[in-house]
Amino acid sequence: MRSDIQDNEKIKVKLFAILRERVGESEITITVPSGITVNHLNSEILKKYPQLKSFSNKFVTSVNCKVTTGDTVITSKDEVALLPPVSGG
Amino acid sequence: MLGLEDNSAGALSVFIGNVRNRGRSGNVSEIYYEAYSEMAEQEMREIEKEAQTKWGIKKLVAIHRIGNIKVGESSIIIGVSSEHRHEAFEACKYIINNVKTRVPIWKKEISRESQKWADGILLE
Numbered sequence: 001m002r003s004d005i006q007d008n009e010k011i012k013v014k015l016f017a018i019l020r021e022r023v024g025e026s027e028i029t030i031t032v033p034s035g036i037t038v039n040h041l042n043s044e045i046l047k048k049y050p051q052l053k054s055f056s057n058k059f060v061t062s063v064n065c066k067v068t069t070g071d072t073v074i075t076s077k078d079e080v081a082l083l084p085p086v087s088g089g
Numbered sequence: 090m091l092g093l094e095d096n097s098a099g100a101l102s103v104f105i106g107n108v109r110n111r112g113r114s115g116n117v118s119e120i121y122y123e124a125y126s127e128m129a130e131q132e133m134r135e136i137e138k139e140a141q142t143k144w145g146i147k148k149l150v151a152i153h154r155i156g157n158i159k160v161g162e163s164s165i166i167i168g169v170s171s172e173h174r175h176e177a178f179e180a181c182k183y184i185i186n187n188v189k190t191r192v193p194i195w196k197k198e199i200s201r202e203s204q205k206w207a208d209g210i211l212l213e
Contacts, residue, residue: 017123017195018206060212062193065128067212081125081193085209088122088129088153088194089106089165089185 007034014081039070091168095147098170102177106165112198114205122155125193136187144176
């Protein structure tokens, strides 16, 4: 019976710069099924925060301070962040 | 200067980046800088290591300010000492160029009329 129920995880996601401003928070929490990929997480974020849809190709996702590919699997222990184009210096 | 002196170093090169009064969106009175600090520090250390490997520099310092910085104030300072001037100049240039494209820092140009995030470069 237990196998029918998919475990959920709460993933905390840091937001910066224009993404932080559009959402109004520097960190959001997304509840997703265990074993979720970066691509899947991003589509869940865009569903929950449609104001970010116009930025969907204007950010990358970092996991534990490294930019990752869409098929990277995330757990609630990972530090996840959405990073818009950088402009330091 | 900046603790860069070294008896084996004959050259000391310093780059300072200042906030200027014109930006892409017009007049600028100040710039707000925001960083993902943990990742930015890791990436800065990585760039410094690369510069040290490439040019065998003796001592190095790289500091980026965050928060609101007014026109005429400095946002970044990079200092390098090396045996000869070529390595010091090249290492300084390498570090500032890579900070601009690889470190998660964002700037917003602020004027009396508007506030605008810079277009920037997507990290790879």
